[in-house]
Amino acid sequence: KAGVTQTPRYLIKTRGQQVTLSCSPISGHRSVSWYQQTPGQGLQFLFEYFSETQRNKGNFPGRFSGRQFSNSRSEMNVSTLELGDSALYLCASRTGTAATNEKLFFGSGTQLSVL
Amino acid sequence: GDSVTQMEGPVTLSEEAFLTINCTYTATGYPSLFWYVQYPGEGLQLLLKATKADDKGSNKGFEATYRKETTSFHLEKGSVQVSDSAVYFCALSPEAAGNKLTFGGGTRVLVKP
Numbered sequence: 001k002a003g004v005t006q007t008p009r010y011l012i013k014t015r016g017q018q019v020t021l022s023c024s025p026i027s028g029h030r031s032v033s034w035y036q037q038t039p040g041q042g043l044q045f046l047f048e049y050f051s052e053t054q055r056n057k058g059n060f061p062g063r064f065s066g067r068q069f070s071n072s073r074s075e076m077n078v079s080t081l082e083l084g085d086s087a088l089y090l091c092a093s094r095t096g097t098a099a100t101n102e103k104l105f106f107g108s109g110t111q112l113s114v115l
Numbered sequence: 116g117d118s119v120t121q122m123e124g125p126v127t128l129s130e131e132a133f134l135t136i137n138c139t140y141t142a143t144g145y146p147s148l149f150w151y152v153q154y155p156g157e158g159l160q161l162l163l164k165a166t167k168a169d170d171k172g173s174n175k176g177f178e179a180t181y182r183k184e185t186t187s188f189h190l191e192k193g194s195v196q197v198s199d200s201a202v203y204f205c206a207l208s209p210e211a212a213g214n215k216l217t218f219g220g221g222t223r224v225l226v227k228p
Binding site (some may be wrong): 004014031033035042043044045048057058090092094102103104106108109 | 156157158159160161204206214215216217218219220221
C-alpha cells in the first residue's frame with residue numbers, strides 16, 4: 001500500500017506570490033490534515049479535511065486555505081507569501097471513521113522556501 | 116490553550132546508554148498522549164501512545180507512562196542504538212478533537228557508536 005504522497009518535495013517562491021501544495025492520502029483514507037513545521041514555532045496544526053469538508057482549523061491567517069477532492073486528495077494554498085511562511089509542510093491521513101485518536105500517517109513533506 | 120513542553124536538545128549519547136526525554140503537558144480534560152519520531156529526510160512516524168491515565172505505551176524498546184498527577188509523559192529507552200538518532204516529538208490530542216495534535220518543540224537525539 002502506498003504511503004502518503006506529497007508533491008512537490010521542494011519549492012522556491014518569492015514574497016507576494018502564491019503557492020499550491022498537493023497531498024495524496026493512503027488509499028481508503030478520507031481524512032487529511034496539514035501541519036506547518038518551522039524551527040521557531042515547531043509543528044503547528046493548520047486544518048483537517050474529511051469528505052471534502054473542513055472539520056478542524058488551527059490558528060493561521062486566511063492566507064492559508066485548503067480543499068479536498070472527491071478522491072480524498074487534498075491541496076493547500078498559501079496566498080501573498082511572506083518570508084515567515086518558509087517551512088516544511090506536512091500532510092497526514094487517516095481513515096477518519098474511528099471515534100477519536102486514530103493513527104495518523106505522515107508524508108515526507110514539502111519544503112517551501114520564500115525569498 | 117493546550118501546550119506541550121519537552122526538554123531541548125540535542126541529546127548526545129553513546130550506544131547502549133539509557134535515554135530519557137522529559138515531556139509535560141497542559142490541557143483540560145483527559146487528552147491522549149503521543150510520541151512521534153522523525154528520521155532525517157522523512158515525515159513523522161507514531162512511536163507510541165497512551166489514551167488514559169496510568170497507561171503505558173511501548174514500541175521498539177521505547178516506553179512512556181501517562182502520569183495524570185504530574186501531567187507528564189516521559190520517553191525512555193534502556194539501551195539506545197545508532198539507528199535511534201532522530202528528532203522525537205511529544206504531542207497531545209484533546210479528547211474531543213480527535214487528531215488535532217499539539218506538539219512539543221522536539222528533541223534531537225544523536226547516538227554515537
